[in-house]
Amino acid sequence: MARLRVKGIAFDMYGTVVDVGAVAVACKGIAPDPTAFAALWRTKQLEYTFLLSLMGKYRNFWTVSDQALEFTTRRLGVEVSPEQRPRLMNAWLEPRPYPEVPAVLARLKERYPLAILSNGSPKMLRAGLAHSGLKADFRWVISADAVKLYKPAPKVYAQAPKQMNLKKADILFVSSNSFDVLGAKSFGFRVCWINRAGLPLDALGPRPDLVVASFETLRTAME
Amino acid sequence: MARLRVKGIAFDMYGTVVDVGAVAVACKGIAPDPTAFAALWRTKQLEYTFLLSLMGKYRNFWTVSDQALEFTTRRLGVEVSPEQRPRLMNAWLEPRPYPEVPAVLARLKERYPLAILSNGSPKMLRAGLAHSGLKADFRWVISADAVKLYKPAPKVYAQAPKQMNLKKADILFVSSNSFDVLGAKSFGFRVCWINRAGLPLDALGPRPDLVVASFETLRTAME
Numbered sequence: 001m002a003r004l005r006v007k008g009i010a011f012d013m014y015g016t017v018v019d020v021g022a023v024a025v026a027c028k029g030i031a032p033d034p035t036a037f038a039a040l041w042r043t044k045q046l047e048y049t050f051l052l053s054l055m056g057k058y059r060n061f062w063t064v065s066d067q068a069l070e071f072t073t074r075r076l077g078v079e080v081s082p083e084q085r086p087r088l089m090n091a092w093l094e095p096r097p098y099p100e101v102p103a104v105l106a107r108l109k110e111r112y113p114l115a116i117l118s119n120g121s122p123k124m125l126r127a128g129l130a131h132s133g134l135k136a137d138f139r140w141v142i143s144a145d146a147v148k149l150y151k152p153a154p155k156v157y158a159q160a161p162k163q164m165n166l167k168k169a170d171i172l173f174v175s176s177n178s179f180d181v182l183g184a185k186s187f188g189f190r191v192c193w194i195n196r197a198g199l200p201l202d203a204l205g206p207r208p209d210l211v212v213a214s215f216e217t218l219r220t221a222m223e
Numbered sequence: 224m225a226r227l228r229v230k231g232i233a234f235d236m237y238g239t240v241v242d243v244g245a246v247a248v249a250c251k252g253i254a255p256d257p258t259a260f261a262a263l264w265r266t267k268q269l270e271y272t273f274l275l276s277l278m279g280k281y282r283n284f285w286t287v288s289d290q291a292l293e294f295t296t297r298r299l300g301v302e303v304s305p306e307q308r309p310r311l312m313n314a315w316l317e318p319r320p321y322p323e324v325p326a327v328l329a330r331l332k333e334r335y336p337l338a339i340l341s342n343g344s345p346k347m348l349r350a351g352l353a354h355s356g357l358k359a360d361f362r363w364v365i366s367a368d369a370v371k372l373y374k375p376a377p378k379v380y381a382q383a384p385k386q387m388n389l390k391k392a393d394i395l396f397v398s399s400n401s402f403d404v405l406g407a408k409s410f411g412f413r414v415c416w417i418n419r420a421g422l423p424l425d426a427l428g429p430r431p432d433l434v435v436a437s438f439e440t441l442r443t444a445m446e
Binding site: 048050053056067070074075150179203204 | 267428
């Protein structure tokens with residue numbers, strides 16, 4: 001595989017570097033079907049970021065996650081006690097990296113400056129990176145919060161070239177989220193889609209430069 | 224029920240005035256699970272309107288619907304022949320009104336000027352209103368296409384006060400789509416949510432002025 005020629009790499013956080021499956025684990029014992037509960041929660045969380053951005057009514061990702069949880073409990077008729085609720089929310093602060101991620105990041109950072117570029121609020125990102133042990137791998141932690149808009153709005157992506165002091169075409173953006181891949185490619189990054197589940201790409205825009213099933217293959221392409 | 228004091232009424236089209244369940248009917252004999260196929264198609268259709276609006280890459284609702292169909296066939300592994308494809312797409316041109324809608328619109332239009340305010344392209348709206356026999360009920364047919372953005376972007380809603388020559392607080396906006404209810408209320412309309420399925424409201428913003436299970440109850444509230 002020919003190496004993609006870029007000068008820096010920016011990563012999406014949730015579902016890409018860290019496993020949001022950890023949230024489903026926290027739902028066990030609270031929701032009768034924890035997988036369905038976590039899936040609806042995640043779907044609504046993303047939908048709310050789209051809607052709030054379009055309405056021009058930004059709220060940070062922690063608040064959005066809480067509101068998405070509120071809808072999910074009502075929609076699925078799941079009772080969540082005042083003790084259980086923080087346990088569910090805190091799962092977003094204590095994510096685990098995908099198994100192969102720490103070793104690959106350690107290799108990549110020797111060759112490229114690395115950044116996180118995420119919808120997460122600064123507080124969520126600080127906590128999540130500390131908990132997952134990946135904090136030292138990233139020179140920049142860039143949050144949508146600074147521009148009060150969510151991905152795939154171009155203003156969110158535009159923070160990375162500025163902060164990394166690189167042209168957008170010299171940055172590889174890595175995400176497992178299809179909408180994020182489309183948004184980043186449309187913005188002008190080189191893009192790698194981590195397609196762990198082997199899903200079809202949304203038929204909506206330019207294709208990513210690279211599609212891989214895990215960080216291992218990304219590493220191979222970048223060395 | 225106290226009458227809502229407004230001077231005009233604007234209606235969402237798909238899922239509100241006309242039944243998008245007609246699309247599921249067209250999927251019969253093509254998809255093994257027509258309901259799931261139509262549901263994913265609709266979900267993707269809406270998601271694509273959000274994403275394209277945020278990316279600043281407008282395409283009209285017909286193209287969006289076609290791209291959402293393309294994804295749906297790939298995601299669910301459903302083969303759609305060149306003969307079947309137009310049959311599926313044309314279902315959007317041949318929707319049926321909900322059973323109680325024609326009689327209620329006939330009553331309401333005696334008292335209020337009525338408008339359609341929809342994501343649909345002008346061509347889709349013309350065809351759909353002609354097919355459903357409702358064309359004469361609406362004095363204005365307003366499409367998101369004119370501003371190259373989709374709901375819930377305020378610019379889409381802002382067309383109605385201009386064209387209807389009414390203040391936004393003097394317009395009742397009627398929709399069955401939760402995101403549309405939130406967007407319209409956030410914009411400043413009075414809002415009625417047609418909640419046929421008895422779903423919880425998204426926990427995301429201001430509540431609608433009126434929540435009803437069908438157009439019949441809306442009529443009662445407006446007379």
